[in-house]
Amino acid sequence: MDDATELISDIAVRARAAQRKLAQLSSRAKAEGLRRAADTLRGASDKIMAANQKDMESGEKSGLSAAMLDRLMLDEGRISAIADAVENVANLDDPVGQVIDETKPPNGLTMRRIRVPVGVLGIIYESRPNVTADATALAVRSGNAVILRGGSEAVHSNRAIHAALVEGLSQAGLPAEAVQLVPTQDRAAVGAMLRAQGLIDMLIPRGGKFLVERVQKDARVPVLAHLDGICHSYVHTDAKREMAEEIVYNAKMRRTGICGAMETLLIDQDYPAPGPLIRKLLDAGCEVRADDGVLELDSRCVSAETVDWDTEYLGPVVSARLVSGLEDAMSHIAQHSSGHTEAIIAEDVEVAARFLAEVDSAIVMHNTSTQFADGGEFGLGAEIGIATGRLHARGPVALEGLTTYKWVVEGTGQVRP
Amino acid sequence: MDDATELISDIAVRARAAQRKLAQLSSRAKAEGLRRAADTLRGASDKIMAANQKDMESGEKSGLSAAMLDRLMLDEGRISAIADAVENVANLDDPVGQVIDETKPPNGLTMRRIRVPVGVLGIIYESRPNVTADATALAVRSGNAVILRGGSEAVHSNRAIHAALVEGLSQAGLPAEAVQLVPTQDRAAVGAMLRAQGLIDMLIPRGGKFLVERVQKDARVPVLAHLDGICHSYVHTDAKREMAEEIVYNAKMRRTGICGAMETLLIDQDYPAPGPLIRKLLDAGCEVRADDGVLELDSRCVSAETVDWDTEYLGPVVSARLVSGLEDAMSHIAQHSSGHTEAIIAEDVEVAARFLAEVDSAIVMHNTSTQFADGGEFGLGAEIGIATGRLHARGPVALEGLTTYKWVVEGTGQVRP
Numbered sequence: 164m165d166d167a168t169e170l171i172s173d174i175a176v177r178a179r180a181a182q183r184k185l186a187q188l189s190s191r192a193k194a195e196g197l198r199r200a201a202d203t204l205r206g207a208s209d210k211i212m213a214a215n216q217k218d219m220e221s222g223e224k225s226g227l228s229a230a231m232l233d234r235l236m237l238d239e240g241r242i243s244a245i246a247d248a249v250e251n252v253a254n255l256d257d258p259v260g261q262v263i264d265e266t267k268p269p270n271g272l273t274m275r276r277i278r279v280p281v282g283v284l285g286i287i288y289e290s291r292p293n294v295t296a297d298a299t300a301l302a303v304r305s306g307n308a309v310i311l312r313g314g315s316e317a318v319h320s321n322r323a324i325h326a327a328l329v330e331g332l333s334q335a336g337l338p339a340e341a342v343q344l345v346p347t348q349d350r351a352a353v354g355a356m357l358r359a360q361g362l363i364d365m366l367i368p369r370g371g372k373f374l375v376e377r378v379q380k381d382a383r384v385p386v387l388a389h390l391d392g393i394c395h396s397y398v399h400t401d402a403k404r405e406m407a408e409e410i411v412y413n414a415k416m417r418r419t420g421i422c423g424a425m426e427t428l429l430i431d432q433d434y435p436a437p438g439p440l441i442r443k444l445l446d447a448g449c450e451v452r453a454d455d456g457v458l459e460l461d462s463r464c465v466s467a468e469t470v471d472w473d474t475e476y477l478g479p480v481v482s483a484r485l486v487s488g489l490e491d492a493m494s495h496i497a498q499h500s501s502g503h504t505e506a507i508i509a510e511d512v513e514v515a516a517r518f519l520a521e522v523d524s525a526i527v528m529h530n531t532s533t534q535f536a537d538g539g540e541f542g543l544g545a546e547i548g549i550a551t552g553r554l555h556a557r558g559p560v561a562l563e564g565l566t567t568y569k570w571v572v573e574g575t576g577q578v579r580p
Numbered sequence: 581m582d583d584a585t586e587l588i589s590d591i592a593v594r595a596r597a598a599q600r601k602l603a604q605l606s607s608r609a610k611a612e613g614l615r616r617a618a619d620t621l622r623g624a625s626d627k628i629m630a631a632n633q634k635d636m637e638s639g640e641k642s643g644l645s646a647a648m649l650d651r652l653m654l655d656e657g658r659i660s661a662i663a664d665a666v667e668n669v670a671n672l673d674d675p676v677g678q679v680i681d682e683t684k685p686p687n688g689l690t691m692r693r694i695r696v697p698v699g700v701l702g703i704i705y706e707s708r709p710n711v712t713a714d715a716t717a718l719a720v721r722s723g724n725a726v727i728l729r730g731g732s733e734a735v736h737s738n739r740a741i742h743a744a745l746v747e748g749l750s751q752a753g754l755p756a757e758a759v760q761l762v763p764t765q766d767r768a769a770v771g772a773m774l775r776a777q778g779l780i781d782m783l784i785p786r787g788g789k790f791l792v793e794r795v796q797k798d799a800r801v802p803v804l805a806h807l808d809g810i811c812h813s814y815v816h817t818d819a820k821r822e823m824a825e826e827i828v829y830n831a832k833m834r835r836t837g838i839c840g841a842m843e844t845l846l847i848d849q850d851y852p853a854p855g856p857l858i859r860k861l862l863d864a865g866c867e868v869r870a871d872d873g874v875l876e877l878d879s880r881c882v883s884a885e886t887v888d889w890d891t892e893y894l895g896p897v898v899s900a901r902l903v904s905g906l907e908d909a910m911s912h913i914a915q916h917s918s919g920h921t922e923a924i925i926a927e928d929v930e931v932a933a934r935f936l937a938e939v940d941s942a943i944v945m946h947n948t949s950t951q952f953a954d955g956g957e958f959g960l961g962a963e964i965g966i967a968t969g970r971l972h973a974r975g976p977v978a979l980e981g982l983t984t985y986k987w988v989v990e991g992t993g994q995v996r997p
Binding site: 183186187266268272274279281282364365385403406409410412413414417497519520521523524525526527528529530531532534535540541542553554555557558559567568569570571572573574575576577578579 | 600603604683685689691696698699781782802820823826827829830831834914932936937938940941942943944945946947948949951952957958959970971972974975976984985986987988989990991992993994995996
């Protein structure tokens with residue numbers, strides 16, 4: 164066993180033992196622990212800012228972009244917002260212990276499925292130090308232990324936040340080893356996490372595409388994540404003009420850098436007013452990469468290349484094409500979608516119903532903007548991420564997605580005939 | 581791409597296309613297809629028996645054990661039972677389309693989670709040809725495509741059963757390519773299935789430990805399975821004598837070869853009548869591999885070796901030890917259980933509640949026999965297998981475990997502020 168494997172194994176074994184204790188605590192005790200952690204986090208504000216200063220200085224030296232430095236930067240306001248988010252999670256309903264269903268066969272046995280924590284989570288993330296606190300809060304609220312592996316750029320910030328959180332959790336009597344930060348930035352530790360079958364139950368990568376791709380490719384532990392958000396909006400023949408224009412504009416331009424942003428616009432060839440849809444995007448400074456049909460609508464459009472239909476721009480660029488109808492739209496989506504979020508804008512309820520039934524993505528929408536694809540908007544209170552895999556949890560994932568279930572059978576002496 | 585990878589990729593792509601059609605069929609249409617398949621299976625009885633005869637002859641030549649030959653053998657009665665099982669699955673409730681929950685935020689959107697099929701399943705199995713029909717029925721009922729890869733011993737039987745099933749499904753208008761049998765026994769095809777990320781959504785190995793171990797070790801596709809069923813029964817101090825004796829005897833001896841059979845008996849050192857528990861097992865011909873405390877109870881016991889506490893005997897052998905109390909029992913289980921099924925026999929409801937809450941297995945039981953660990957007994961109507969992994973589905977898995985969900989969002993023009 165190499166050093167990294169031994170390190171992660173040791174951390175995970177201790178996390179499992181702590182998780183067993185955590186899982187037995189009441190919902191109230193876990194919430195109290197998180198509230199205390201929010202307090203100690205606020206109290207450690209100066210320490211955290213000092214640690215963050217070190218990260219900012221090395222970041223500047225090593226030439227991090229302005230956007231990266233902004234993600235990394237912590238001030239009093241941001242630390243307070245991080246603490247608020249921890250408190251918000253403390254206030255969410257605890258899924259652990261919920262009865263999913265119950266069966267009572269004639270032999271008098273009672274079988275119940277009860278939600279229980281998944282166990283030991285591994286979070287691998289990049290420059291945003293707030294993930295240290297967000298992931299801790301969601302894990303602890305749902306009775307899971309968590310092994311945190313943050314990026315090198317934020318190492319001092321993460322350590323300071325982690326120390327402050329653990330201090331609060333410990334003060335409230337929660338097992339400190341349920342929340343562990345991998346103490347080395349050695350990349351071999353990430354490899355060891357990916358291979359930790361049976362030690363880590365679920366991995367959640369948070370960060371850029373390069374990170375998620377590596378985790379999905381190499382992990383032997385199940386991964387909850389999305390690689391791409393190549394989201395489509397299809398404007399059907401009978402879509403209301405004003406609604407279509409507003410939704411399409413919002414889906415692309417509200418925030419272009421989020422995974423729920425529309426990347427491809429499909430316009431029905433019989434939709435009577437395609438021009439204004441495109442003009443509104445172009446006027447706002449969005450580049451439109453178009454097929455021949457859309458190209459004719461406005462001379463500012465540029466010609467799309469094959470690769471455009473499979474590209475997540477995460478910026479003010481959209482690919483757009485005319486489709487011959489619902490079937491053509493759905494077949495384009497089946498071929499090019501990343502399984503994240505797709506929307507139809509249509510008045511015909513049967514057409515909409517077919518789209519919602521047949522499009523096989525984690526989230527399908529009718530007459531609204533793909534930018535709603537977010538755990539907060541879905542009433543989940545927070546999210547650990549959005550998953551485009553097909554198993555366990557799909558779409559926005561919050562506390563329930565961090566649980567599984569067990570069967571509890573109660574008898575009065577029954578033996579099987 | 582090697583030949584096997586190309587073959588599996590081609591099969592899986594066609595299976596995905598067929599699955600998309602299958603997923604849109606009504607519950608009634610899928611049930612009708614399965615009933616027709618049961619009919620064509622009965623009608624093909626002679627052909628299937630002739631094919632089976634070939635397998636039996638090569639099995640005898642290659643020296644298969646009597647038990648293996650018995651598993652392989654098909655006669656009119658067994659074929660009829662296989663067809664009945666297909667009809668039973670047709671009669672089960674279809675989970676697809678069920679609304680799991682619904683959220684209506686103040687902005688007027690409606691978010692529903694709807695059960696949808698997992699997609700393309702891969703079943704890798706050994707000598708029992710009935711798996712061909714069982715897996716097909718469960719997959720089709722829940723709207724999934726299935727790629728079947730049976731064992732070489734049953735190749736002719738599997739082909740005949742598969743052909744009969746597909747004939748019935750096709751007659752009823754179901755897409756034939758939703759149920760495909762891998763046309764080669766080349767072992768490279770299994771390897772290609774294990775690596776078919778994104779093409780096959782879930783693998784279910786059915787067969788001996790060697791098969792399951794290989795699949796769990798090498799698969800890059802998620803696997804639903806259990807490797808071992810090292811099930812424990814703990815007899816607490818205050819367990820009722822007669823109840824404890826009957827449950828323990830049933831848990832071990834009703835059928836010793838099933839995964840839910842008890843493999844380790846933990847007796848509280850303060851339980852007043854440990855001798856009769858052990859005697860009843862010994863009298864029935866069960867070998868008892870005992871720690872020092874149990875060894876003293878009956879001279880017919882043999883001394884347990886360390887490996888016994890981690891062994892699934894699947895036969896008339898049990899390991900048995902005295903424990904110092906509930907904590908000691910739970911700590912033994914945490915160390916040695918395979919996460920399948922564990923039971924406590926106790927009158928004290930608080931003690932039982934702690935055991936049920938703290939033991940972290942797929943199934944935990946109070947005052948009943950571990951032999952009840954079976955999808956039929958849990959009211960599931962049938963089972964594709966029992967899973968000891970922690971994600972997606974745990975314990976007995978039937979139709980619901982072959983589904984996932986998607987989020988369906990309906991709006992009236994909402995855009996995200």
